[in-house]
Amino acid sequence: MVELTIDNQRVRVKKGTTILEAADKFNITIPTLCHHENLTPLGSCRLCTVEVIVNGISKLTTACTFPVEQGIEVRTTSQKALEARRLAAELLLAKCPTSAKIKSLAQEIGVAKPRIKVREEDCILCELCVRTCREIVGRQALKFINRGLNQRVEPRIDFSPDMCIGCGSCAYVCPTGAIKMEDKDGTRVVYARNWEKEFKLKKCKVCGNYWAPEEQLEYIRGKLNLPPDFFDVCPNCR
Amino acid sequence: MGKVVFSSWAGKTVDNRGLGVKQHAYAEDLGLPSGYDHTKVAAFMGWDGFVVWDEKVNVVDMAHAYIKEVQKVCCGECMVGYIGITVLADTLARILDGKGREKDISLLQWLASGIKENAGCTFGQTAPIPIIDSIKYYRDEYLKLIKNKKAVPKSNYKVMVTAPCMEACPAHLDIPGYIQLIRNQRYRESLSLIRNGVCLPGVIGRVCTAPCEEACRRTQYDGRVCIRLLKRYVADWEMNSGLTPSSAKPRKSKEKVAIIGAGPAGLACSYNLALKGYQVTIFEELSVAGGMAAVGIPQYRLPRKILERDIELIEKAGVEIRLNTKIGRDLEMEGLWKDGYKAIFIAIGAHKGRKMGAEGEDNDYEGFVDGMKFLRDVNLGRVIEPKNRVLVVGGGDVAVDCARSCLRLGFRDVNIVYRRSRVEMPARKAEIEEAEKEGVKISYLVTPTKILARDGKVIGAECVKMALGEPDSSGRRRPIPIKGSEFVMKAAMIIPAIGQQPDLSFLPDRNQIKLAKQMTIETDTTTCQTSGEGIFAGGDCVTGPAVLIDALASGNRAAQSIDQYIRKGKVTQGEDSKLEIAVKGINLSEQREQEIVPREMPQITSQLPLKKRFGNFREVENGFNAEAALEEAKRCLRCYRVMVWLPAK
Numbered sequence: 001m002v003e004l005t006i007d008n009q010r011v012r013v014k015k016g017t018t019i020l021e022a023a024d025k026f027n028i029t030i031p032t033l034c035h036h037e038n039l040t041p042l043g044s045c046r047l048c049t050v051e052v053i054v055n056g057i058s059k060l061t062t063a064c065t066f067p068v069e070q071g072i073e074v075r076t077t078s079q080k081a082l083e084a085r086r087l088a089a090e091l092l093l094a095k096c097p098t099s100a101k102i103k104s105l106a107q108e109i110g111v112a113k114p115r116i117k118v119r120e121e122d123c124i125l126c127e128l129c130v131r132t133c134r135e136i137v138g139r140q141a142l143k144f145i146n147r148g149l150n151q152r153v154e155p156r157i158d159f160s161p162d163m164c165i166g167c168g169s170c171a172y173v174c175p176t177g178a179i180k181m182e183d184k185d186g187t188r189v190v191y192a193r194n195w196e197k198e199f200k201l202k203k204c205k206v207c208g209n210y211w212a213p214e215e216q217l218e219y220i221r222g223k224l225n226l227p228p229d230f231f232d233v234c235p236n237c238r
Numbered sequence: 239m240g241k242v243v244f245s246s247w248a249g250k251t252v253d254n255r256g257l258g259v260k261q262h263a264y265a266e267d268l269g270l271p272s273g274y275d276h277t278k279v280a281a282f283m284g285w286d287g288f289v290v291w292d293e294k295v296n297v298v299d300m301a302h303a304y305i306k307e308v309q310k311v312c313c314g315e316c317m318v319g320y321i322g323i324t325v326l327a328d329t330l331a332r333i334l335d336g337k338g339r340e341k342d343i344s345l346l347q348w349l350a351s352g353i354k355e356n357a358g359c360t361f362g363q364t365a366p367i368p369i370i371d372s373i374k375y376y377r378d379e380y381l382k383l384i385k386n387k388k389a390v391p392k393s394n395y396k397v398m399v400t401a402p403c404m405e406a407c408p409a410h411l412d413i414p415g416y417i418q419l420i421r422n423q424r425y426r427e428s429l430s431l432i433r434n435g436v437c438l439p440g441v442i443g444r445v446c447t448a449p450c451e452e453a454c455r456r457t458q459y460d461g462r463v464c465i466r467l468l469k470r471y472v473a474d475w476e477m478n479s480g481l482t483p484s485s486a487k488p489r490k491s492k493e494k495v496a497i498i499g500a501g502p503a504g505l506a507c508s509y510n511l512a513l514k515g516y517q518v519t520i521f522e523e524l525s526v527a528g529g530m531a532a533v534g535i536p537q538y539r540l541p542r543k544i545l546e547r548d549i550e551l552i553e554k555a556g557v558e559i560r561l562n563t564k565i566g567r568d569l570e571m572e573g574l575w576k577d578g579y580k581a582i583f584i585a586i587g588a589h590k591g592r593k594m595g596a597e598g599e600d601n602d603y604e605g606f607v608d609g610m611k612f613l614r615d616v617n618l619g620r621v622i623e624p625k626n627r628v629l630v631v632g633g634g635d636v637a638v639d640c641a642r643s644c645l646r647l648g649f650r651d652v653n654i655v656y657r658r659s660r661v662e663m664p665a666r667k668a669e670i671e672e673a674e675k676e677g678v679k680i681s682y683l684v685t686p687t688k689i690l691a692r693d694g695k696v697i698g699a700e701c702v703k704m705a706l707g708e709p710d711s712s713g714r715r716r717p718i719p720i721k722g723s724e725f726v727m728k729a730a731m732i733i734p735a736i737g738q739q740p741d742l743s744f745l746p747d748r749n750q751i752k753l754a755k756q757m758t759i760e761t762d763t764t765t766c767q768t769s770g771e772g773i774f775a776g777g778d779c780v781t782g783p784a785v786l787i788d789a790l791a792s793g794n795r796a797a798q799s800i801d802q803y804i805r806k807g808k809v810t811q812g813e814d815s816k817l818e819i820a821v822k823g824i825n826l827s828e829q830r831e832q833e834i835v836p837r838e839m840p841q842i843t844s845q846l847p848l849k850k851r852f853g854n855f856r857e858v859e860n861g862f863n864a865e866a867a868l869e870e871a872k873r874c875l876r877c878y879r880v881m882v883w884l885p886a887k
Contacts (some may be wrong), residue, residue: 038271043358046318052834059834067836080355087352091321116325116345125314133425144422145312148415149399149878150431155314 002150005073019063019074020048030076031085031105032131033092033175034126035064039135044126046088047105051075056132060084082110090114099176105128124195125155129170138223139163142170159195164211166190186210211235246371247287248831255293284366284881286829287371295884297376298391300385301369303331303395306367311399312829312877313418316358321348326369334392338384356523359876360455361414362513364829388392388768395882402826402877403465406453408791409435413450413465414876420468421871429472430483436469436790437509438502440477440544441531443470444859447666447785449538455827455877459835461871464862467843471867477547482554486633488553491515493804495578498565501529502786503585503777506793507800512556519579520557521534523564529587530778533638533788536643537855538846542617581772581800584759585793588738588778589614594631596699598689599734605696606689609640609735624648627731629699631655631686632735633663634783638838639671640733641678646855652678655727657685657704657717672858676851683717687724689732700729711814740779751775758782765809766796774800826879838873841866 001013006023013022018041023030033045043062050063053073060080068074075081089106094114096102099122106112118164142165143154166188171181179192188199201210202217211234221230245252267838280292283304290297304325304733309688314320323453326349350366350373353780373380383390419428432439446466454462476483493516497504508518508620526532528545576584579738591608593599599606605625607615609632615622628649630641633656644652654673655787656663659682663670674680683706686699703723706715708874739757752760752769759775766774776792777782799809846858862870 031526042315044316044354046316049356054834057832061834061836062358065836067838069837082836084352084356087322087348088356091317091325094325094410095317095321116349118324118328120323125315125320127315132430140423140708143424144315146315146422147310148412148418149311150412150415150434152310156322 002068002070005066006065007074007076013068015068017068019050019052019061019066019068021065021069023050023074023076028076030063031109032123033102033105034128036128036131036173039128039131041065042127042131045092047085047092047109048089049084051078051081075175085093085109086111090116091118092124095121096119096176098122099124101175121178122176123157124176125157126175127157128173128175129179130157132169132173137165137167137169139165139219141165142163144149157192158211159192161195161197164197165216165219167216176199183210188213202231202234204237205232207233207234207238209236239356241291243290243293244375245287245289246368246375247289248294249287251375271445279887280884280886282881282883283368283372283853284824285879286367288368288734292884292886296393297329297372297379298333298839299390299392300395300882300884301372302327302334303392304368304880305330305365307397307399307880307882311361311880312365313359313876316362318353319359319362322353322357323365325349326353326366330369332379333383334390336383336387336389337384338380340381340384342384343373343377343380346747360829360833361876361878363831363833364761364877365880367505367830369730393884395884396585398881400526400826400879400881402455402879403450404566406449407682408449409793409794411435411450412852414878415873416472416873417463417465417468417871418876420472420867420872423868425472425475426481426483429476432469432472433483435794436787437506438531438545438548438790439473440548441540442527442787442790443467443473443861444540444544445535447789449787453827456835456873456875458832459836461840464840464870467841467862468867468870471862473544474861475864477544483551487511491517493517493579494519494577494579495583495800495804496521496574496577497583497585498522498571499529499587499777499779500527500529500549500559500561500586501585501587501589501777501789503789503793503796504529504583505549505557506790507583507585507774507776507796508557508779508793509552509555510794510797511800512552514797516801516804518557520559521563521565521569522559522561523567523586524614525562525563527559527672529789530586530589533617533812534589534639536613536616536639536646538642538646538851538858539639541857564744566679566746571744571746575772580804581774583774583793583800584741584765584775584779584794585769585777585789585796586740586744586779587789588758588783590739590741591734591791592737592739594686594734594736596686596734598688598691601689601691602694603689603691603696604694607731607733609636609733610738612640612733612735613643616647622647624650627651627653627729628731628733629653629655629686629727629729630733630735632737633658634735635669636667636736636738636783637735638665638673638678639734640735642669642673642676643855644733645676646852648853649731653727654678655684655686655701655731656680656682658706658714659683662706662714672845675848681727684727685717686732690726696729696732698726699732701725701727738778738783740782742779764795764811765799766792767799767803767809770805774803824881826877833875834873838869840873841870 003012030048032048041064043065048063088123089109089111093106094116143158145158168181171179181190199213202214217231281290281295309327312323350369353366354826416428416431448466450465451462495516497520500520511518519855591610624647630637683704686701688700690698702719704717707718710716748771756759766776774794777789802809
């Protein structure tokens with residue numbers, strides 16, 4: 001167990017707990033966007049920024065990525081933390097002004113209109129889709145393409161059609177609606193601004209309804225070593 | 239002369255503008271290399287501030303040139319850094335274009351401080367610092383540009399991007415770059431980035447001395463990032479996945495280059511030249527390629543199949559390796575010119591053992607074997623009869639390799655004698671520790687003075703105890719024999735391993751190629767040129783016995799020079815080398831404010847259990863698994879340092 005202070009409360013939590021998890025345990029809410037409790041934290045959106053005082057030195061950090069340490073003091077609503085959150089919200093809102101989720105988060109944080117202008121995009125590179133595909137679905141259809149000394153590219157999320165099984169998890173988890181999914185007439189399309197893939201949906205032998213992409217069912221069948229005709233019938237009719 | 243007009247570096251400010259008392263300061267006072275003075279540099283901006291030597295320099299223009307470079311390196315994984323730096327760059331450009339507004343200054347200030355406080359990596363947290371300083375100290379210049387509403391010309395700034403680890407690496411690998419690719423599970427791209435500077439990733443991932451890790455800034459918090467093992471991870475991943483690298487198809491060129499020696503230096507040079515389209519032939523005396531990596535490093539540190547795979551991929555890039563071909567025996571060096579080779583790279587390594595200076599060492603006693611020959615025999619699988627007691631003489635990696643190999647061959651009583659103390663022992667610490675765990679006994683401050691033999695067979699050595707005196711030219715304390723301390727150590731085998739030198743007997747005309755005092759080849763260290771026309775040299779035959787990454791780096795440099803030589807008929811010092819010299823001396827590790835880094839200890843790998851190490855040469859160290867590699871890759875702080883400077887007119 002580790003003892004620390006959060007907003008003047010002395011608390012004890014398990015070693016390895018992040019500040020965000022610790023705060024949540026004591027009903028202290030910190031805004032998040034790129035965080036999901038079932039995914040590896042990334043710290044991309046910087047909305048969960050808090051002030052941390054370690055050995056008398058005050059610094060900012062993202063609550064989702066920082067594991068608690070003995071004796072630290074966390075201030076989730078200090079002036080410094082709130083200002084940093086406002087800056088992050090303002091940048092996100094400038095990038096993605098039409099997203100309902102970002103608009104409401106920004107409002108909560110106290111930003112109504114960004115004073116800066118950047119190229120607008122619907123994707124904010126939070127990588128929730130990348131992490132979901134890799135960590136939950138077990139595929140790597142989406143990858144983050146970072147920039148760097150030897151990678152002179154625009155940062156983006158790359159799509160590998162061969163790896164995609166059409167499960168649509170990325171579309172569910174995407175906070176801004178940058179990834180979309182539509183089912184129509186026996187096909188499913190998963191798409192974003194610069195990529196798309198179409199899937200044939202499986203028809204139930206009993207009810208005749210289209211119920212899931214064939215590639216996804218094939219993937220699950222292979223993983224669980226199920227008989228070839230296992231998914232011929234939908235769960236409702238089984 | 240050479241005094242700065244203004245500087246704000248590492249939190250220290252010197253301001254000589256205006257009429258006040260001059261605070262004299264030179265580059266050296268600021269922690270910048272002495273190369274940075276007004277005769278060479280008009281102004282400089284980097285991660286920890288900026289310096290102006292020429293008062294005519296437009297600091298806003300410099301800030302813009304700087305932030306443009308920062309933007310190119312900014313990865314895009316945190317939104318404050320990514321969007322924030324984009325806006326900084328756009329705003330500075332707008333001001334320079336004469337379209338700035340007064341509120342842009344406070345916008346810049348707000349953003350730059352915000353990024354500094356809350357970006358996701360060290361690079362993001364340090365990069366805005368000079369922008370903040372420029373507004374603080376040169377606000378009038380910003381205001382002037384905004385009020386004039388006229389576009390001003392942009393100057394051409396020189397750029398250097400590096401990091402403490404990259405600078406420490408002789409091959410200057412983009413370490414934060416390939417680690418980040420691992421973090422994003424883009425292993426193939428990570429490996430191809432590694433191959434840009436290191437053509438033997440599997441080998442280097444195992445045996446590199448990793449000076450990068452010594453320089454890693456994370457050491458000051460919870461421990462260095464295990465850079466070497468990360469490199470090994472991607473190399474092994476590629477091999478275990480049965481993939482071959484998607485290297486660019488080499489361009490075809492008719493020009494031929496000859497390389498003497500298929501060791502790390504020769505291989506690196508050949509690989510780079512092949513990618514540039516040259517027809518490269520390596521002439522190798524031994525029956526295997528790899529040089530010291532093949533016949534010097536034992537397999538328990540570097541399994542043969544790893545080396546073979548790395549070399550196979552080099553051959554696939556178009557390099558021809560002729561084994562069992564010794565220049566000076568099977569072919570004459572002079573003949574290479576007649577065969578149409580346009581340049582020669584000598585990379586024969588240092589395989590000849592030095593003499594101990596002990597009486598009887600030249601008597602060809604049975605059981606007296608030079609360390610290099612011993613390791614070569616072991617590595618080539620020649621039968622070595624294990625003896626009861628063996629003395630290995632020396633304190634370097636070769637000595638430790640010999641001793642640990644002896645144990646694996648079934649020698650019972652393995653001893654190292656070293657003339658200085660543990661502190662001065664040049665072998666790697668981890669290797670010494672493993673050797674001791676395995677049962678190697680080390681006697682310090684002992685030197686054999688006479689080899690004892692009966693019927694032509696070694697039976698022991700007369701030794702003398704040593705004391706340490708004043709430091710010698712190597713900086714280590716000189717060992718001095720203690721009179722009257724002679725004693726006898728029994729041994730059925732003695733393996734001297736006290737250093738190696740190149741065997742240069744093949745050189746046709748010694749006057750053509752100048753040699754250094756230590757009987758190595760003299761070269762220009764940046765271009766690898768020898769005194770012979772069209773002849774280059776690198777690796778251990780130039781430096782004396784050194785580490786693998788040094789040899790690789792010299793092979794890379796030689797390839798650049800040879801390419802220039804063939805295309806232009808002369809070698810001009812490469813732009814990279816010039817930058818390298820300019821940056822040397824700046825302490826890349828320092829920054830005004832320290833990060834807060836949550837304690838996450840380095841990942842550890844398992845080792846082959848002790849009792850399984852005898853009677854075989856199985857690899858001792860295991861690599862990372864996927865999870866460990868990912869966790870370790872996350873520990874990189876990304877300490878890229880961007881620097882721009884304006885050359886003086």
